[in-house]
Structures are given as C-alpha cells and as structure tokens.
Amino acid sequence: MTIRLDRRHFLMGSSALIAAGAAGLRPAFAQGNNLRLIFWGGQDRADRTYKVADLYAEGGGAQIDGEFLAWNDYWTKLATQVAGGNAPNIIQMDYRYIVEYATRGAIRPLDQFVGGPLQLGDFDQDQLEGGKVGGQLFGISLGANSVAVLVNETAFEEVGVAPPNRDSTYDDYMAMGEAFNSANIRGGIKAISDGSYTEPMLDNWLRQQGLSLYTADGQLGFGEEEMVEWFRMWQGLREAGVCVSAEDQALDTGAMESTMVIMGKSATMPSNSNQLVAYQSLSQDSLTITNYPRIEPGAGGGHYRKPSMFFSVGGDEANAQAAAEFISFFVNDPDAAQVLGVERGIPCSAAVREGLAPTLDEKSQIALNFVANLGDLLGPLPPPPPPKAGEIDASVLRVIGQEVAFGARSPEDGGKAFVTEATALLTGA
Incomplete structure (x- = not known):
C-alpha cells in the first residue's frame, strides 16, 4: 500500500513534531490487535517488508498493517501522524532524526524489552550504540551500511x-x-x-x-x-x-x-x-x-559504518511489547533474513549474517563486501546529529x-x- 501526500515544506512536518513533543505520546486510533508500520522506500523494499510481515502473522504473530512513502514525503506524514495522536506502532527511523524524536517523546525507550520480547544477544555493539539517545535504546538497527x-x-x-x-x-x-x-x-x-x-x-x-x-x-x-x-x-x-x-x-x-x-x-x-x-x-x-x-x-x-535505519516503537503503550516482538522477529528470524537480504544493510546479528552470506546474489555480495572492506576509507561513527x-x-x-x-x-x-x-x-x- 502506497500513500503519498502533496508536496509540503519540511517545516510543516517539523512543526507537527514539536506539537507532539509538547503533549508527549498519545494513544493511537484503535486498530484492534493489528500493528501499524510506516517506512520509507521503494516497491522492492515494500515487497520484502510485507512478505516478512506475512511470515510473522502466519507464525501466530500480530497482523501488520503497513504503508510506505518516498523519503521526501515520509517525514511530513510521520510528524503529522505523531502530532495527531495517531502514531504508528512501528516506525522506521533515521540516524539524523532519532535524537529529535526521542527527546520529544515521540518514540519509546526499548530497554525494558531487551532480553525478553526483544532479543539482541549477538548484535554488533556499534549498531546498538547507534540506536541510543541519552543512554537509552530508542532504535533497533536494521542493517549496517555506508x-x-x-x-x-x-x-x-x-x-x-x-x-x-x-x-x-x-x-x-x-x-x-x-x-x-x-x-x-x-x-x-x-x-x-x-x-x-x-x-x-x-x-x-x-x-x-x-x-x-x-x-x-x-x-x-x-x-x-x-x-x-x-x-x-x-x-x-x-x-x-x-x-x-x-x-x-x-x-x-x-x-x-x-x-x-x-x-x-x-x-x-x-x-x-x-x-x-x-x-x-x-x-x-x-x-x-x-x-x-x-x-x-x-x-x-x-x-563510517552507520545504522542504515532503525525500527522504533511509537503509538500506544499497550501495543509496545507486541511491536518489540515483531522487531525481534524482523532482525533475528532466518526465514525473514532470506527475504530481506541486504536491502536495508548488512544484518547486525552475527548468526543471521553468517547464515545469510552464502545465499546472497551477486549484487548483494557486492554490498556486503563493500561495507566489510572499507579499509582506509573508514573513520569513526560520528555522534548522533542534533535535533x-x-x-x-x-x-x-x-x-x-x-x-x-x-x-x-x-x-x-x-x-x-x-x-x-x-x-x-x-x-x-
């Protein structure tokens, strides 16, 4: 499902986010037991994402209702939803925006779920650190890239x-x-x-x-x-x-x-x-x-190796654990990894990466090898951008x-x- 907005200036979306921060997180509109997911990307990413969502539901997980937009439209739509109290449960988040969304209370800290619904035991440490704001974990990296x-x-x-x-x-x-x-x-x-x-x-x-x-x-x-x-x-x-x-x-x-x-x-x-x-x-x-x-x-x-993007949790508190469970499936399940490949970056789980590498096609192998062999091009991860x-x-x-x-x-x-x-x-x- 693709939803597009008319072109709007970024400041409109930023103003909406400020309004959301003033009120804090508010309950999303009722969606039954379904979880809402929003992400940016093209049709290829959408096809992969929805297939993983189907795998999750077939295995007994929650039904995922998703929407995707082009990058330029995404942030205005997301900020408007957050400000209107209709924040999605699962939000694709970028490194340059995570501080702003976290500090305004538009996404939730996930530390309470780690080790339980959210398994990150073999995650790359640099990718975990990239999702932290003020020492708390607000984003789960969906892949390392450059x-x-x-x-x-x-x-x-x-x-x-x-x-x-x-x-x-x-x-x-x-x-x-x-x-x-x-x-x-x-x-x-x-x-x-x-x-x-x-x-x-x-x-x-x-x-x-x-x-x-x-x-x-x-x-x-x-x-x-x-x-x-x-x-x-x-x-x-x-x-x-x-x-x-x-x-x-x-x-x-x-x-x-x-x-x-x-x-x-x-x-x-x-x-x-x-x-x-x-x-x-x-x-x-x-x-x-x-x-x-x-x-x-x-x-x-x-x-530098950066988190290509994160999944963060928004929406109502009642569905926060269910959202964390879906994220854990998304980044850890071997069948999900086969569907996702490296389209969102190199998997951050060592076990997932090891299982996926031999199955990748030529272009995916190029992407993996590029990130793994930056050599003298590689510098340190910069601090998260300011709000x-x-x-x-x-x-x-x-x-x-x-x-x-x-x-x-x-x-x-x-x-x-x-x-x-x-x-x-x-x-x-």
Missing part, C-alpha cells in the same frame, strides 16, 4: 572509460565527465548527479579534511570558508558539464524512480551501500557501487544548494547564508 556512489557500469563501457574506483578523486570525476561529454551518449548523459545539496556527501568531504558536519555538542563542525569551497567545487563541475544541470537535478523528488541514474541523466550518483539491490531492480543496465570521491590521492576516513539536523538538511542545505545551482545565489553568498541559518537553528537564535 554511503556509496551508485555506478552505471554499462554507461561507462559505452563511453570507453574505466568507472570510478576506491582511489578516484573529485579531479578524476572531472576527467570522466569530459570523456562523457565528448562521447555524447544517451542524449548527453553526464558523469555524476549534482551532490552539492546532498548532506552525506558534504559530511564525507568534511570528514576527509578532519572536520565534521556536527560536533558532539550539537554545533556546526566547520565554517563559512569550507561551505563556500564546497559550493565552488560543484559550480565548477556544473559549469564544465560534468554533473547534471540544475533543471535535471530538480526532477529528483526523492523516489528511487526519479533519481538521476535511473532516469538516465547521470552515470553515477551518491547513494548508500544497501540501495544497490533496489536500484538494480529498476535498471536494465549493470549497476555497482564504489566509495565517495577522495578529496586528493590517499585521503580517507570519510566513510535540528533534519530541518537543516531539508530546509537550509537543499534550498540554498538549489539556489546556488540555479544561479540565484553565488557560492560565496550561499556558503555564508548556510552557516548563518544553520547556526541560528542550532542555537535557537
């Missing part, structure tokens, strides 16, 4: 140049882009999509310089100089025709089907390791993944990034404006 570049291998073969690899730099992408422009295949497909307002790509670029998107105390970990440099770099790629035009990039609404690689606008784009399987299901070309570009030869440390991080991503970085891309702002003005507006949100000024 940011990655999605690569259309077939397009690179048509151009006659090697696709990017783990040593490729931003300068190398400039050279690849020039080769694509000269070949002029597929109506002028570009080498890379516009990543200038993609938060994980900015974060990775900063981490390679020893900086961070946010500090442990919830402030910006960089300044105006870096933000201006970031926008200038992408302006150079845009002006050289290496990355897609602002007009083409604006076609990406957040749904996988509207992304630049799937639409045939670019041969690479920022993605996540766990998304390779789903993207391959949408393309007849051969796709693979590699790491984000290095800022210079030998630079590393920008990547305003989601708002900064959606209503500051994306808006200003688009304004720079369309020429409404210069990189200098955009960099200054971003730091000013983000700082104001973080400090409450």
Whole structure:
C-alpha cells in the first residue's frame, strides 16, 4: 500500500513534531490487535517488508498493517501522524532524526524489552550504540551500511572509460565527465548527479579534511570558508558539464524512480551501500557501487559504518511489547533474513549474517563486501546529529544548494547564508 501526500515544506512536518513533543505520546486510533508500520522506500523494499510481515502473522504473530512513502514525503506524514495522536506502532527511523524524536517523546525507550520480547544477544555493539539517545535504546538497527556512489557500469563501457574506483578523486570525476561529454551518449548523459545539496556527501568531504558536519555538542563542525569551497567545487563541475544541470537535478523528488541514474541523466550518483539491490531492480543496465570521491590521492576516513535505519516503537503503550516482538522477529528470524537480504544493510546479528552470506546474489555480495572492506576509507561513527539536523538538511542545505545551482545565489553568498541559518537553528537564535 502506497500513500503519498502533496508536496509540503519540511517545516510543516517539523512543526507537527514539536506539537507532539509538547503533549508527549498519545494513544493511537484503535486498530484492534493489528500493528501499524510506516517506512520509507521503494516497491522492492515494500515487497520484502510485507512478505516478512506475512511470515510473522502466519507464525501466530500480530497482523501488520503497513504503508510506505518516498523519503521526501515520509517525514511530513510521520510528524503529522505523531502530532495527531495517531502514531504508528512501528516506525522506521533515521540516524539524523532519532535524537529529535526521542527527546520529544515521540518514540519509546526499548530497554525494558531487551532480553525478553526483544532479543539482541549477538548484535554488533556499534549498531546498538547507534540506536541510543541519552543512554537509552530508542532504535533497533536494521542493517549496517555506508554511503556509496551508485555506478552505471554499462554507461561507462559505452563511453570507453574505466568507472570510478576506491582511489578516484573529485579531479578524476572531472576527467570522466569530459570523456562523457565528448562521447555524447544517451542524449548527453553526464558523469555524476549534482551532490552539492546532498548532506552525506558534504559530511564525507568534511570528514576527509578532519572536520565534521556536527560536533558532539550539537554545533556546526566547520565554517563559512569550507561551505563556500564546497559550493565552488560543484559550480565548477556544473559549469564544465560534468554533473547534471540544475533543471535535471530538480526532477529528483526523492523516489528511487526519479533519481538521476535511473532516469538516465547521470552515470553515477551518491547513494548508500544497501540501495544497490533496489536500484538494480529498476535498471536494465549493470549497476555497482564504489566509495565517495577522495578529496586528493590517499585521503580517507570519510566513510563510517552507520545504522542504515532503525525500527522504533511509537503509538500506544499497550501495543509496545507486541511491536518489540515483531522487531525481534524482523532482525533475528532466518526465514525473514532470506527475504530481506541486504536491502536495508548488512544484518547486525552475527548468526543471521553468517547464515545469510552464502545465499546472497551477486549484487548483494557486492554490498556486503563493500561495507566489510572499507579499509582506509573508514573513520569513526560520528555522534548522533542534533535535533535540528533534519530541518537543516531539508530546509537550509537543499534550498540554498538549489539556489546556488540555479544561479540565484553565488557560492560565496550561499556558503555564508548556510552557516548563518544553520547556526541560528542550532542555537535557537
């Protein structure tokens, strides 16, 4: 079941969440004995999720009523439901939002269920820690992943140049882009999509310089100089025709089907390791993944193993234990693991991972091996983003990034404006 909302500004969803926090958790509308699940993703993820829900119900568990949306629509819908006292029982949660939802009382701590309804005995410790806020467990990681570049291998073969690899730099992408422009295949497909307002790509670029998107105390970990440099770099790629035009990039609404690689606008784009399987299901070309570009030869440390997403518990307290039982089944059951594969990331249970690995198809093996072999690219997991991080991503970085891309702002003005507006949100000024 897919439910979509009209396009709304992120701030509407944020305001709804604030209202929910003021009132605390409120009972969900009556759903009998069924549990409600909400998640973001494409059709492939939905098919896998609903099949696992069916397995659970067939084994005597609760019936799961699910809905899924594209990323851009998801957070507004979720915040509106929470504010209206209609929070789903099981909520797919992201690392950048978990602090905000936990601190506002919109999701429940799960510690009381661990060792009972919720079995996590052989879970990776770093994945457990990633789901904690203030020392309490608010999210169960559904898989470990890392940011990655999605690569259309077939397009690179048509151009006659090697696709990017783990040593490729931003300068190398400039050279690849020039080769694509000269070949002029597929109506002028570009080498890379516009990543200038993609938060994980900015974060990775900063981490390679020893900086961070946010500090442990919830402030910006960089300044105006870096933000201006970031926008200038992408302006150079845009002006050289290496990355897609602002007009083409604006076609990406957040749904996988509207992304630049799937639409045939670019041969690479920022993605996540766990998304390779789903993207391959949408393309007849051969796709693979590699790491984000290095800022210079030998630079590393920008990547980290993060919880790809969590399941958190919302809704009424009476169904909290039942929700925890379903989550435990989702992350531990061997048959569920066979259905889910690595579409949401590498399983966090050692036993599940060991049983699943030999059965994976080629693309799933690529995703698993990528996360397991980051080498010098790997750095430490950053602290959870501050409560305003989601708002900064959606209503500051994306808006200003688009304004720079369309020429409404210069990189200098955009960099200054971003730091000013983000700082104001973080400090409450």
